[in-house]
Amino acid sequence: MKKVYFDHNATTPIHPKVRSAIEPFLGEKFGNPSSIHWAGREVRAYVEEAREKVASLINSDPSEVIFTSCGSEGDNMAIKGVLMGNLKKGRHIVTTVVEHPAVFRTCKFLEDFDFEVTYVPVDSYGMIDPDDVRKAIRKDTVLISVMFANNETGNLFPIKEISAIAKENDIVFHTDAVQVVGKIPIDVKELGVDLLTASGHKFNAPKGIGFQYIRKGVKILPLISGGHQERELRAGTENMLGIVAIGEASQIAKEEMNEKSRHIGYLRDRLEKGILETIPYTVINGHPEKRLYNTTNISFKFIEAEALLVMLDMNGIAVSTGSACSSGATEPSYVLQAMSLDPLCSRGALRFSLGYGNTEEDVDYCLSVLPSLVEKIRKMSPFYKK
């Protein structure tokens, strides 16, 4: 059976160049970068080289890049670390209703410890209004955390504007950029963000590595304390395989971004257009223009997305619904709910996220099986009349 992977917002395959780059670290390059001797020095150089490559991808100084284990760690570090580092200033956070659970549930966790959180709403496109962020600011607001792009709809948020609002009010600004880093150009200096969180496996590095941009001068305490690694902001012996990998992946992303975005954007548009043209009662969720070029979230009315996901899987096509619990059961999407979508639409919403490795044949294969699967499920629906 042909296998097609359209779930790159969940994770991506490891780039072959990344794979070759980490191979020596499965063998002779085994040292601890903190060691003084030859084994340590050798690998320390690779850590710093990787840091430079990452910094170059986001136009930061290498000293402002901290390696983490994943996006969730980065989000936790940003939120908890900034609050702990600024307890004298206040205990209030501003964020949005559509953040990834790594931000959303961290905020909920902090509410149990007497921190206060304001959740800014979204409109029916799933977009936030920077003015709502401004209005949510209080005297004791310490942190604003707004995602760069939404994982479910692909919506791109006005980060530069919100960053400026934070600056005017002398508030630390964090953005969860997990869905963006490696996909579109990012310049942290131009954006003016204080903290930016990224995850390696979303851009062709392996799982278990991420990075955090922390602008010089931001008051923050470590989430993991212990040794002196990573400027004493993240203790723990360095994950050499991961660090080398994310460095390599950053370099590839930077070099190939233009060409890749054009190619993947073309495939996404072809898929989207094909679906809208051949399958009736389909709607795109999210903002029509301000969204990532690789993502499309489509509602197939009169069906349960779960059934379509299963049937696509049986045909070798991997897509996803909004959220899944740890057992893998699909849950109603809180992002689509926050957009006040008609339940007929939110129940039948599927996310296709394209990426490196996808081809025109993948898209055409998907378009060749999808209409009949949708029709088959709709035939069983009591609400559907052709």
Place this chain on the structure above:
Amino acid sequence: MSGGVDSSTTAFLLKEAGYDVFGVFMKLWDSEKSERGCCGLSDSIDALRVAEQLKIPFYVLNLKEEFKTYVIDYFIDEYKKGRTPNPCIKCNLFLKFKILLDKALTLGSDYLATGHYARNVLVNDKNFLYKGIDGNKDQSYFLFNIPQARLGKILFPLGDFKKEEVRIIAEKANLRTAKKKESQEVCFIENDYRDFLMSAGIKGKEGDVLDINGKRIGKHKGYFYYTIGQRGGLNISMGYPIYVIDIVPQKNIVVADREEYLFKKELTISDINLFDDIDEEKFYTVKIRYRHKGERAKIKKIGEKLKIIFESPQRAITPGQAGVIYDEDKVVGGGWIE
């Protein structure tokens, strides 16, 4: 696939027989105590690992809403009515052999198979439900109300096996669930159903305990904490053992007395499902609870209901449980005890 040995072996046997198989785990409820955030997480992982071993697709379907409507709400309601519910039968009827079956058919399946110990036999173009050949494990009691037409889409591959044989098959196939313990009877009850009712906000109201002649002999803590046939828990000392004989929810009364009053010869069942015609002259075997061995009885039709007249009195006939009628190993039909 529940993550237990029975459904694992069912999937294995079907795969061996050449069927094109995929597995489904039903996510039915969120258990806060045992595993945070997700029901039976370790069970769904066991099921997934068996499916991966068998190289079959596997999906977790979210049926929480449906489970609440058809099983949990019913369960609570029945206790409120002073009855003793049987949630497994409702789950089989609505969740497994209605909603899940419909989903399976939508997904292009020809059959839905489960690991129940029962047989589904085709006689003259009609499907009949029979006891599983393992007399001790037979689960046909829990399946009595599947409509006959739906049986044609259902497979029970384990009905022809004994439990010990199933374990041996599972072990030989190296299924990781081969030695897994039997699951508890009601999956959403952790310890005592009374704790469950309390956590659902159902609080007992004190009331009178009367003896069989209507004499007040004590107080009860709320009628739905009691089950017919139950001994003890009443904290009443009469000088002889007393048992719960009856529950009258409208008056908030529990009737308790000597064990002899628990024995009755007749009962009525309603909401009937029949696979075969009833012969009023004939003696059938009727089971009034899962662990009841079944006793000889005659059946009388009274409108939409059936009256069951046992040859000898039966202990603790409990409203809310099912009365299931057998002719030898064949399930003739059944209904809910009034």
